[in-house]
Amino acid sequence: MALTLWYHPLSSFCWKALIALYEGDIAFTHREVKLYDPEELAAYKKIWPMAKLPVLTDDERGQTVPESTLIIEYLARKYPSAASLLPADPDAARPVLIKDRVVDNYIHAPFFGIVGERLRDGPKDPFGVEQAKAAIARGYDAFAPMVEGPWAMGEAFTLADCAAFPALFYADYAVKLDSWPTLKAYVERLKARPSVARALKEAEPVFHMFPLKDG
Ligand SMILES: N[C@@H](CCC(=O)N[C@@H](CS)C(=O)NCC(=O)O)C(=O)O
Incomplete structure (x- = not known):
């Protein structure tokens, strides 16, 4: 192959x-x-x-x-x-890429900071964790109005949705999505999408290794 x-x-x-x-x-x-x-x-x-x-x-x-x-x-x-x-036309692709960048840089990246702190053997950094949580909340605030329809770009499922699901699914373990009901509903729609459900299913046997699974 x-x-x-x-x-x-x-x-x-x-x-x-x-x-x-x-x-x-x-x-x-x-x-x-x-x-x-x-x-x-x-x-x-x-x-x-x-x-x-x-x-x-x-x-x-x-x-x-x-x-x-x-x-x-x-x-x-x-x-x-x-x-x-990802649309072939650069002007049509740009809004998709902007949403991808927002999710990766302003939700996914601070979430990784929290995971890194949890896994680190050295001194803990509760202040850094609080800062990362505040950054994730700002990321949720920014991204929530960007979800235009069932999917980030409206009716079309795009790169932005591929990026958003893992970031929101995992970040929810650090900053609950309950205060962002439209994002919470979006994550539920994503979970029902066959491509997403398949990736989630494949992760089940190793999910016990996720360091924040118990909060
Ligand atoms: N910007 C990269 C980020 C990739 C990334 O951070 N992957 C994580 C796993 S989710 C990784 O390889 N971590 C291992 C490490 O940091 O040592 C991308 O979009 O692919």
Whole structure:
């Protein structure tokens, strides 16, 4: 098979890429990477020196594509079944990319700060965690009015939705979405989407490893 997704089933950014692959019904090989295994980490760094998941490799075209947003852009450009995830016209693509950036930079990134603090062996940083929670709340405030219809762009399911689901699903463990009812309802709609439900189902066997699962 030409495409391989280097991933981990618990990884939120990998869910983003998986949702896009499932949306486009694109055949690929799952290649799980355990970054906590020194040997796997060393081998993976040869593929992507930043050692972040996911990466998509395309053996037929000789391409290595890191970064979840770029992976989805690649799928949208190369696979007609995924084309609607990111419009070809740059002016039409820009609002999708803006929403993707808002979610990744202002919700997903501060959430990762909280996970990092929880996993760290060194001194704890409750002030940093509170700051990250406040940043997530500001991200929710900014993103909520950007959800235009059933999906972020209205009727079309796009890259912005692929990005939003993992960010909102996981951030909800740090800052409950209850005070943002439109986002909460959006997450429920996303959960019912077959591509999202499939990524969630695949994560079930490893979800016990998620450090914030019990609050
Ligand atoms: N900007 C990257 C972020 C990727 C990322 O942070 N992935 C996490 C997993 S969800 C990771 O690989 N973490 C491992 C580490 O930081 O050591 C993307 O969009 O793909």
